[in-house]
Amino acid sequence: MENSSIIKIEKLVKRFHVGKTEFTALNDLSVSFGRGEFAGFVGPSGSGKTTLLNIIGSLDSPSEGEVDVLGRSVSSLTHKQSAKLRNKHIGFIFQTYNLLPVYTVYENVEFALLLQNLSGSERKKAVMDALEWVGLTDKVKSKPAMLSGGECQRVAVARSMVKRPEIVLADEPTANLDSKNSHHILQTMKNLNRELKTTFIFATHDEKVMQYLNRIISLEDGKVVKDELITDSKN
Amino acid sequence: MIKFIFKGIIRDKTRSLLPVIVVALGVFLTVFMSGFLRGVFGDIADINAKFTTGHVKILTHAYAENENQVPNDLALLDVKNLMGKLHADYPEMEWVERIHTGGLLDVPDKNGETRAQGQAIGTAVDLLSPGTNEVERMNIQKSIVKGSLPVKQGEALISDDFAERFGVSVGDEVTLFGSTMNGSMMFKSFVVSGTLRFGNTLLDRGAIFMDIHDAQLALDMDDGASEVLGYFKDGVYNDIKAQQVEKLFNAKYSLADDEFSPQMSRLVEQEGLGDYLALVDSAGAIMVFIFVIAMSIVLWNTGLLGGLRRYSEFGVRLALGEEKKHIYKTTIYEALMIGIIGSVVGTGLGLGAAYYMQTHGLDISYLLKNVGMMLPSVYRAVVTPDLFYVGFFPGVIATVLGSALAGFAIYKRKTSQLFHELEV
Numbered sequence: 001m002e003n004s005s006i007i008k009i010e011k012l013v014k015r016f017h018v019g020k021t022e023f024t025a026l027n028d029l030s031v032s033f034g035r036g037e038f039a040g041f042v043g044p045s046g047s048g049k050t051t052l053l054n055i056i057g058s059l060d061s062p063s064e065g066e067v068d069v070l071g072r073s074v075s076s077l078t079h080k081q082s083a084k085l086r087n088k089h090i091g092f093i094f095q096t097y098n099l100l101p102v103y104t105v106y107e108n109v110e111f112a113l114l115l116q117n118l119s120g121s122e123r124k125k126a127v128m129d130a131l132e133w134v135g136l137t138d139k140v141k142s143k144p145a146m147l148s149g150g151e152c153q154r155v156a157v158a159r160s161m162v163k164r165p166e167i168v169l170a171d172e173p174t175a176n177l178d179s180k181n182s183h184h185i186l187q188t189m190k191n192l193n194r195e196l197k198t199t200f201i202f203a204t205h206d207e208k209v210m211q212y213l214n215r216i217i218s219l220e221d222g223k224v225v226k227d228e229l230i231t232d233s234k235n
Numbered sequence: 236m237i238k239f240i241f242k243g244i245i246r247d248k249t250r251s252l253l254p255v256i257v258v259a260l261g262v263f264l265t266v267f268m269s270g271f272l273r274g275v276f277g278d279i280a281d282i283n284a285k286f287t288t289g290h291v292k293i294l295t296h297a298y299a300e301n302e303n304q305v306p307n308d309l310a311l312l313d314v315k316n317l318m319g320k321l322h323a324d325y326p327e328m329e330w331v332e333r334i335h336t337g338g339l340l341d342v343p344d345k346n347g348e349t350r351a352q353g354q355a356i357g358t359a360v361d362l363l364s365p366g367t368n369e370v371e372r373m374n375i376q377k378s379i380v381k382g383s384l385p386v387k388q389g390e391a392l393i394s395d396d397f398a399e400r401f402g403v404s405v406g407d408e409v410t411l412f413g414s415t416m417n418g419s420m421m422f423k424s425f426v427v428s429g430t431l432r433f434g435n436t437l438l439d440r441g442a443i444f445m446d447i448h449d450a451q452l453a454l455d456m457d458d459g460a461s462e463v464l465g466y467f468k469d470g471v472y473n474d475i476k477a478q479q480v481e482k483l484f485n486a487k488y489s490l491a492d493d494e495f496s497p498q499m500s501r502l503v504e505q506e507g508l509g510d511y512l513a514l515v516d517s518a519g520a521i522m523v524f525i526f527v528i529a530m531s532i533v534l535w536n537t538g539l540l541g542g543l544r545r546y547s548e549f550g551v552r553l554a555l556g557e558e559k560k561h562i563y564k565t566t567i568y569e570a571l572m573i574g575i576i577g578s579v580v581g582t583g584l585g586l587g588a589a590y591y592m593q594t595h596g597l598d599i600s601y602l603l604k605n606v607g608m609m610l611p612s613v614y615r616a617v618v619t620p621d622l623f624y625v626g627f628f629p630g631v632i633a634t635v636l637g638s639a640l641a642g643f644a645i646y647k648r649k650t651s652q653l654f655h656e657l658e659v
Contacts, residue, residue: 059554080558087556098551102246107239112555114236159555 005032005068006166006199007056012065014051014222025051027222029065033201035166038193038233040202040209043219049203052219053169056201057090058082070166087115091160091198093170097152099144099159105131106140109158116163130158134188150181157185161192171203179208186212190234240569244576249544251573254537258577258630259584261530265626266585267616269519271592274617276515280472280508282435285372288505289464290328290472291480293317297494298461305335307416307454307461311497314460321463324487325480329468331369332460334359334450338413338421340393340443342401351401355393355441357411359450363388372466375431375444381405382429385446391425392444398430405429411443415455423453434613463497477501523629530633531640538566538641549645559645566642567635574634578627585626592616 014026026048033039041049054060055067058074059082067074070089077085086092091112099108109130113123131137134154144152153173160168170189174182190212193200202209210216212234218226244251284290294302297309311317314332321330340355360369362385370376376384380395382405393403403409405427413421425445432439451457465480467473481499490496503509549562596613 057554083553083556083558085556086554090556092554094551094554098547100243100548100551102243102250103239107242111239111552114239115555115557115561 004034006035006070007033007201008066008068009052009056010066012052012055012067013063014048014055014060015063025222026055026062029219029222029224031217031224031227033199035199036193036197037215038190038200038213039215039217040204040213041217041219042205042210044205047219048222049219050171051222053171053201053203056167057092057169058085087112088163089166091163091165091168093153093156093160093168093173095172095175097144097149097156097176099152099155101144103143104140105136105142105144105147105155108144108155109162112159112163126162126164127158130162133161133192134158148181149177150184153177153181153185154188157188157192161196161198164196165198167199167201169201169203172206173202174204174206174209182206182208186234236565237568240565241572244569244572250569251576254534254570254573254634255577255580257530257533257537258574258634259581261526261633262578262581262626262630263584263588265523265526265629266582266622267588267592268522269625270585270589270616270618270622271614272518272522273515273619274589274593274615276512277617278615280502280512283505283508284466284472284502285374286438288502288508289331289462290467290502291465291477291484291499292502292505293321293463293465293484293497293499294461295495296489296491296498299498299500305337305461307334307336307456307459308418309495310334310416310456310459310461311463312459312495314458314463317463317497320488321465321484324483325465327468327476328465328480329368330463330465331361332447332463334447334454334456334459334461336411336413336450336454336461338411340397340441341410341412342403343408343410353397353401353441355397355411355443356438357413357443357445357450359445359447362444362446363448374433378431378433379429380432382427385428388446388449389424389426390428390446391449392429392431393427394439394442395430395432396439397441397443398427403427403430409443411453413454415453416459417455419455421453421455423449425449465499472502474501474503477503519625523625526626527629527633527636530630531636534570534634534637535640536637538570538638539644563642563645566638566645570634570638571631574631577634578630581630582623582627586618586622589616589618589622593618 009032010030012026012029013024016023016025041052043049051060055062055074056069058069058077061075069085072085100111103111106127109127110123113126128137131140134157136151136154136158139147139151144155147155174185177185186209189200192198202213204210213230214233215229217224293311295309295311298306301309318330318332336357338355338357339352341349342351344350360373361367362370370384379392385391393409397403407427408424409427410422410424415421431442431444451459467476478501481501484499488496489498503512552562553559593616596615598613
């Protein structure tokens with residue numbers, strides 16, 4: 001796994017200043033991910049899951065240690081390079097969907113591609129492909145307010161996948177969904193992982209998510225306490 | 236991306252409606268007030284030019300020093316000669332002579348005894364010469380309430396107000412009492428050919444309008460005039476040209492040691508009109524400046540509030556790989572679009588309102604009953620070509636400036652903080 005790692009984290013420390021005190025969110029953490037993994041960080045609130053996703057997604061930088069994503073050292077990236085890395089190679093899925101409310105489903109998905117120099121026809125094909133993956137081709141003109149929570153999250157999945165990223169980071173993607181929609185979303189993501197070889201990394205404490213993961217990394221107080229491969233996960 | 240931004244502005248009313256309203260309102264006020272101020276001050280200058288100051292005015296030095304007393308004993312003489320020189324030296328201008336006088340207007344009964352008397356301000360202009368422009372310039376024909384213009388010497392027009400007060404009808408005879416240029420008593424009877432109302436209290440209070448030849452005869456002012464006025468033939472005052480004419484004339488004819496020598500002064504040098512006209516320009520500039528500052532502050536705050544409301548949106552966009560610089564640029568583009576929309580709406584409304592006020596005006600005659608200044612009784616706006624941009628550019632600049640200031644907040648936030656706030 002080490003040789004084909006697309007994410008490599010070594011001795012990562014992340015500290016936050018809270019007033020005059022210092023809070024260590026991640027403490028000497030090392031872990032790596034290979035291409036096509038369907039893995040997740042699990043642990044209680046405050047264990048450092050979201051912080052870790054932020055650093056992998058180059059939204060935040062390490063205090064100490066080394067984080068390489070797709071061969072780039074996160075701590076040495078400029079703002080512009082970080083933005084480019086996210087735009088081309090990393091997709092995000094959030095707990096609260098965070099769709100842009102004034103835009104249609106189609107436009108929400110298309111937005112990520114507007115930042116790339118793609119032609120209109122290329123964008124259209126990519127958007128329709130992404131919406132087909134999540135089964136929402138009949139909702140292209142709908143606004144987020146007209147969709148259910150499950151549909152919104154499927155739009156968010158399509159938005160994260162439309163640019164065919166190597167990595168998708170999903171932070172509590174099922175927290176606002178009921179059981180049926182959670183399974184639907186997870187199944188969709190698992191299919192995409194299998195078909196496109198996209199690496200999915202979750203931050204979750206949802207048992208339903210854990211059932212689908214092929215690898216579960218347990219965090220506690222900013223440290224990896226368990227890293228196990230799951231052979232009997234759901235398809 | 237521009238299309239994407241435009242859709243956002245159109246669909247998200249909370250993002251666009253308030254700024255558009257603020258900009259449109261500010262631009263509307265700027266355009267309308269500019270047109271209105273210019274119209275009002277222009278009217279004041281225009282009415283004064285037509286009735287009292289001309290575009291340039293020639294008086295003797297001595298008359299000029301006591302002009303308010305209408306000292307006809309110090310009036311210009313040898314006017315025919317002077318007029319000939321003026322026509323020859325300055326053919327681009329029209330020159331007219333006028334006489335002002337004051338006195339009592341006596342209204343006799345059928346026995347010839349005094350029935351009523353009132354103070355009168357006499358103005359003598361060229362009413363009878365073929366091709367005279369004085370009737371049109373002073374809007375005399377349209378101001379006639381009853382009767383008609385004098386058609387021969389010995390006829391005069393009196394103010395309708397005076398006629399009403401003293402029961403004078405068209406065709407009645409009235410006598411003007413006063414003093415001649417030499418200080419002798421003057422009596423001159425006129426047949427009232429008509430009554431006038433200019434809509435200006437000063438003129439309407441007790442005016443008698445007569446032909447200048449009648450006045451010259453009555454006042455012993457043969458070949459004399461209180462003043463000679465010059466008007467540019469296009470009717471528009473041009474201060475640069477007026478300065479040239481004034482400089483040349485005074486250099487040639489005005490003698491400092493001869494109090495009866497003529498001296499020329501421009502419109503802006505009389506009756507404080509220069510200050511009025513300077514005020515128009517200053518007021519316009521100050522108004523635009525205040526507008527830009529005030530609108531920028533309002534729109535800055537609107538932008539800050541919008542920025543807070545769109546925190547999530549900016550966070551998502553950063554997460555999707557948009558650069559802060561790009562987000563900042565798009566907010567500027569949005570502001571530009573909002574500024575243009577608001578400014579177009581505001582300019583349209585302002586022009587519409589100014590046009591309405593140009594057509595209908597604001598009648599303030601009831602406020603001017605006891606006012607002695609030469610003021611128009613109907614205030615009108617004037618629609619000029621510069622109104623099309625006087626509010627437009629400040630509107631756009633204020634919007635972009637406000638948004639640019641508010642947008643700095645984007646740079647102050649850390650990417651990770653934006654992302655954390657997504658998870659609220």
